[in-house]
Amino acid sequence: MTVSVLAFAHLKTVLGAETVSVSLTDGATVRDLICHLQETCPELIQWMKSTRVAVNCEYVEPDAVLHDGDEVALIPPVSGG
Amino acid sequence: MAITVLIPSALQSYAGNQGEVQVSASTVGEALQALVEAYPDLRKHLYNEQGKLRSFVNVYLGDEDTRYLQGLDTPVKDGDTLMIVPSIAGGAPSVTEPSTDVALSNEEILRYSRHLILPDVAMEGQLKLKSAKVLCVGAGGLGAPLALYLAAAGVGTIGLVDFDVVDFTNLQRQVLYTTEDVGRPKLQVAKERLQAMNPNIEVRTYETRLTRENALEIFADYDIIVDGTDNFATRYLVNDACVLLGKPNVYGSIFRFEGQASVFWAKEGPCYRCLYPEPPPPGLVPSCAEGGVLGVLPGVIGTIQAMETIKLILGKGEPLIGRLLLFNALKMQFRELKLRKNPNCPICGEKPIIRELIDYEEFCGVRGVEETPAEVVEQITPTELKRRLDAGEDIFLLDVREPVEWQICRLEGAMLIPMNSVPARMHELDSAKEMVVYCRSGKRSAQIVAFLKAAGFRKVKNLQGGILQWSDEVDPTVPKY
Numbered sequence A: 001m002t003v004s005v006l007a008f009a010h011l012k013t014v015l016g017a018e019t020v021s022v023s024l025t026d027g028a029t030v031r032d033l034i035c036h037l038q039e040t041c042p043e044l045i046q047w048m049k050s051t052r053v054a055v056n057c058e059y060v061e062p063d064a065v066l067h068d069g070d071e072v073a074l075i076p077p078v079s080g081g
Numbered sequence B: 001m002a003i004t005v006l007i008p009s010a011l012q013s014y015a016g017n018q019g020e021v022q023v024s025a026s027t028v029g030e031a032l033q034a035l036v037e038a039y040p041d042l043r044k045h046l047y048n049e050q051g052k053l054r055s056f057v058n059v060y061l062g063d064e065d066t067r068y069l070q071g072l073d074t075p076v077k078d079g080d081t082l083m084i085v086p087s088i089a090g091g092a093p094s095v096t097e098p099s100t101d102v103a104l105s106n107e108e109i110l111r112y113s114r115h116l117i118l119p120d121v122a123m124e125g126q127l128k129l130k131s132a133k134v135l136c137v138g139a140g141g142l143g144a145p146l147a148l149y150l151a152a153a154g155v156g157t158i159g160l161v162d163f164d165v166v167d168f169t170n171l172q173r174q175v176l177y178t179t180e181d182v183g184r185p186k187l188q189v190a191k192e193r194l195q196a197m198n199p200n201i202e203v204r205t206y207e208t209r210l211t212r213e214n215a216l217e218i219f220a221d222y223d224i225i226v227d228g229t230d231n232f233a234t235r236y237l238v239n240d241a242c243v244l245l246g247k248p249n250v251y252g253s254i255f256r257f258e259g260q261a262s263v264f265w266a267k268e269g270p271c272y273r274c275l276y277p278e279p280p281p282p283g284l285v286p287s288c289a290e291g292g293v294l295g296v297l298p299g300v301i302g303t304i305q306a307m308e309t310i311k312l313i314l315g316k317g318e319p320l321i322g323r324l325l326l327f328n329a330l331k332m333q334f335r336e337l338k339l340r341k342n343p344n345c346p347i348c349g350e351k352p353i354i355r356e357l358i359d360y361e362e363f364c365g366v367r368g369v370e371e372t373p374a375e376v377v378e379q380i381t382p383t384e385l386k387r388r389l390d391a392g393e394d395i396f397l398l399d400v401r402e403p404v405e406w407q408i409c410r411l412e413g414a415m416l417i418p419m420n421s422v423p424a425r426m427h428e429l430d431s432a433k434e435m436v437v438y439c440r441s442g443k444r445s446a447q448i449v450a451f452l453k454a455a456g457f458r459k460v461k462n463l464q465g466g467i468l469q470w471s472d473e474v475d476p477t478v479p480k481y
Helices: A011-015 A030-040 A042-048 B009-014 B028-038 B040-046 B106-111 B122-131 B143-153 B186-197 B215-220 B232-245 B297-314 B382-390 B403-408 B443-454 B466-473
Strands: A002-007 A019-023 A052-055 A071-075 B002-006 B020-024 B057-061 B081-086 B133-137 B157-161 B202-206 B224-227 B249-255 B258-264 B323-328 B333-338 B396-399 B435-438 B460-463
Touching: A002 A011, A002 A030, A011 A042, A019 A030, A030 A042, A030 A052, A071 B333, B002 B028, B009 B040, B020 B028, B028 B040, B028 B057, B028 B081, B122 B297, B133 B143, B143 B157, B143 B186, B143 B297, B157 B186, B186 B202, B215 B232, B224 B232, B224 B297, B232 B249, B249 B297, B258 B297, B297 B323, B382 B466, B435 B443, B435 B466, B443 B460, B460 B466
Parallel strands: A002 A071, B002 B081, B133 B157, B133 B224, B157 B202, B224 B249, B396 B435, B435 B460
Antiparallel strands: A002 A019, A052 A071, B002 B020, B057 B081, B249 B258, B258 B323, B323 B333
């Protein structure tokens, strides 16, 4: 299956793109996706502890199972004011 | 006859924390009377001083609005269910009840005419605005448009917390301040400007850094707190103080072309810690000063915060409770994410472990971050560097800023390798040659000097104070930014 990953705020720079398409085995979870992304982009590791993940506009926990076509948003905190 | 009355979550704390109450009645009016007799704390939320049902309290019999049946005289029969719906479904109760001694002058009636003829504001709403007390934490990019609109709308008491003076770099987005205000305390200027805009309101200023020592005392007197700060430590402090005091926190935050807004109100929904339980490692998320920000962006997010604040005061519409609004200016796109209250939230969860304010600088790991290696590594002052370059010494200048900064200004003869690329491009540097590394302020370059020293470069120094100090000491034609 394929999911599309949307990077918000500074994670665009970290991942080098605003949208990334990722192929995963069926039954993969959010955690599997993050591990995959961190392998290809180690800089992401330090961000993930404070970054929230939403699937199809709803926040999810790492063990949520992904489905083909899901839109996964990575939303790091921002502090500007 | 047994009637079930469904109590909205916003009012359950006044009804023994129950979602439904059984009463005996033969009309809607009798049922409500029986309800407030059983739970007297509910009375003032349902009825006004004249004993009339408040205009924002709607009562449904089944799925019918009783206003369109026979109102309070609508008969009910055994087993019927009445539902109390404050304002629009999903809306929150109004935060502010108008004080009984508040009235509008003729000048105010003219000033607020466009509100007064608006059915969802009208006289009742305008008096709520006048009775309301709103605290804006931060008088910067978000705080400026926020305070201007709250003042214009007639919010009776506006508190401002900030300790900065107006800087030239603020003027691109902080629309409260003008060029001639540069160097003045922000709150002094803000108070003048807001009072000039609307002399009917009271502006209270707190020229101090918000801390765990003063936050609860400052917040206590306000109905709504609006978070327009620029750092994580203060954001967690604002959140925790609001949760402990049971007050709504109207949140906004910005980065480059993107913004976030929500209403965190632990009584009604999630708090900031439910969204982000842990702060990011210090220094990871760039601030506006480090990452840049489009000037209009805080205007958009700050006015969203002003709008949410006013809706909470009026008790109208659906506030951003339990929803995170994400704005992308480049795409001109709003997205909305549903947020849930985290049952394990350390402050608003079922078993809270944070019961008082904590040390937020320690929590965010920012204590001691100021002590970057700038003082530790070997430095050279701009004056000394200039003297040695003029004397014809062969010194290699390494600029470790970003390309966008290089476009603004640079030192003559320098080579650009942005900080993050230095490790990969180290082979381009000659370790035998004397080298001076510089950036804007001397902080990033100090890190690179430390890195290069560790890699075996012996003749490398940091330019003290960077471009900023060079402009001050050596060449004022080099612009500061």
